[in-house]
Amino acid sequence: MTDVIVVGAGPAGSAAALLAARDGLDVVLLERGPFPGSKNAYGGVVYGRVLDEVLPNWWDEVPVQRWVTRRSTMVLTEGRALTVDFRSTDWGKAPYNGCTTFRADFDSWLAGKAVEAGAQLVTSTVATGLVVEGDRVVGVRTDRSDGDLRAPLVIAADGVKSFLAKEAVLLPRTQAKHLTLGVKEVLSLPREVIDERFGVRGNEGVDVEILGCTRGIPGGGFVYTNRDSISVGVVVSVEHLAAAKVRAEDLVADLKAHPAVAPWVEGADLKEYTAHLIPEGGYDHLPPLSTPGMLVTGDAAGLCLAAGIWLEGVNFAIGSGLEAGRHARRIIETRDEKPYRAALEETFVLQDHKRLRGAPGVVLSERVQQQYPGLIADLVQGLFTVTNPTAKPGVVKLLRAAAKNNGVKLRHLMTDGLRGGKVFR
Amino acid sequence: MTGYDGISFDDRMETVEFRVAERAHIVVDSDVCRSCTTKACVTACPANLFAPTSDGGILFNYEQCFECGTCYQVCNAEGALTWTYPDGGHGVVFRHG
Incomplete structure (x- = not known):
């Protein structure tokens, strides 16, 4: 008998599956892609300290590209740039601060931890809908021939579009106002060229957040270093992008052509182009985080922090997933979902969001x-x-x-x- | 068509792996699109999958879709665009996302 169905093997789902499985529950972790992370893209840095307690010394095995030891904030106008640049050797040694990684690698690694703990990962399977009895979610429908899966608890970790949360009427069908579109180019460069251009050595890396590079469309840009590639992209309000009739890849082209950025990317070959939505509404636009029989985590719950100098998502996904997994047994036994939200209120997940609830309004x-x-x-x-x-x-x-x-x-x-x-x- | 940073859109999309499903996961009702005044999907889709037709409708393909969902978020005509996930294991596969 399945105790918990986790939908989505991203950071939220795998974190939830990890703790639920460690607690002895029978966990199925569904992933619609051929492998975890195959549908995911992000804006650059995983802040992993949220894993300290559940995966000690995670930094020794996380599939890191580079450890961020330089963090810059840049303000651009045509032909001009002001950069505030901070560097710390502390961030280049354990327990570190943040790392760059590819989501195909990172998400697969974290899902592997859930599998080691006993969760059953089922890839290439879409949860196409909810199975509902009365007002209670009792399972999910899948696109497998064997069809429905039933369990006393469903954890929706199905990402920013969360059709499960939409079906449960926790999320509106459309909410362009609170979504941003991120597009990103990964550009190949030899490792030593990256070291030279960004002034780093060994595993050290750089994360640059940029304001003023989006033709006035609310949003920003970013550049960060991987081992032998750099990632360059923009994140813009979906609503305003559509209204401006501007193509997102043209904004990336603008950014790459700016005199402050062009020398970094010169001669680099495009390795991959990606696009993904980001929920940026903040605390005031979070959906209800549960419905009877189902908890909502990570991007599905709108838990991305877009607060100007802080741009974080993976850590919030993990943080919310961990609380969902940690409290799964109690929630199943009491049929009361309230402990999940209460736990989030006690951690950085909702505390940071609450404190910075006004930030999206100011920044955008x-x-x-x-x-x-x-x-x-x-x-x-x-x-x-x-x-x-x-x-x-x-x-x-x-x-x-x-x-x-x-x-x-x-x-x-x-x-x-x-x-x-x-x-x- | 070459973008003004020297990368053609086709070359850009060539960098992305798509395991194309037989079933189209996006369905557009072009009759509804004909009454749409914004056609926001046309420029907002980062994969450039939507093209206006001479009779005011929308021509689309689903094969090279990032599955980001921008199109249905900006679509302002109820019922014009139906969006579901591609069948399990199909669709876009990001390696460096």
Whole structure:
């Protein structure tokens, strides 16, 4: 008898299956792709500390591309770039901070851990719908000839589109407003060329998050290093991308052509192009996280943190999956799903989301997206342009001019400063 | 057609593995599309699978689909686009996602 059906062998599903199986439950882990991770793409960094407690020394075996020891935030305007760059040798040794990886490798590795714990992984199988009795989910339909699978608990880890959560009316059918589209190019370069261009050695890697490279469409860009390739992409609001009638790959082409990025990617060959949606609505737009007989985890539950300087998803998927798996037995026994949400409230998963609930609104606001990059670039260019024989202008004068030049009123700066301070407190 | 970064769209899509299923996982009702004023799917689809036809409808293919779901999220005509997952084991296979 199956106790738990986990749908989706991404980080959320595998984490859930891992702990449920360790707890002695009979777990089936369904994956629609030919192998875990085959349908997944992400924006660059896995922050693995969430695994410390369940997979000690995970860093010795995780299929890492590079450990991120340099983290940059870049603001671009045409022909100009301001970069804040931080580097720490601490991040290059255990327990590390974040790593770059390919999801085909990472997701397969984590699913393997669930299998080692006793979960049964079934690939190439789509959960096509729910089996419902009364108001309770009692299983899933599959596209296998043997059809339905029944269990007292279903864990939906079926990703951002989550047709299971939609069928249970936890998610609306469409929600373009709270989704972003990420597109990414993986570009081959020899390892030593990457080391040289990015100023890293050995297993060290770089993650660059970029504002101002999306033609004013709310979103941003990224560049990060793999062992012998670099990943370059943009993440943009689906709603605004559609309205602007801009093609996503053209935004990536823009980014690659920018003078701050072009030297990094010069001579690189395209190895793979990927696209994936990301749920970025934040805490205020999370769906209900359960319905009788079913828990919702990871992207299916909207648990991606898109908070400007923090862009995290895999760790939230794992964090939510672990709590679903940890409480599965109790939920099956009591037929009460509430402990799942309560557990998430006790961990970073909902605490970070709650604290940063205002962040998506600020980060994707029109001024941050369209006006502040220019303002910042004007201000910094003014500061560092030596105007001899004219004396240096004062900072306040430069700020006023930069604001005016970019259509920003000083009271906007005040209110946005206060709002930002409140949101990121 | 060459994109302005020098990579043609076909070359771009050649880098991606697709295990094409017999069953189309996207179905478009072109009659509904004819009344659509935005045709947002045409530019928003990152795989460029939707093309407007001269009679105001939409021509599409499903074979080289990233399965991202952008098309049905931006589709504003109820019933124009039906989207399901491709049959198990089929569809896009990312190696470096």
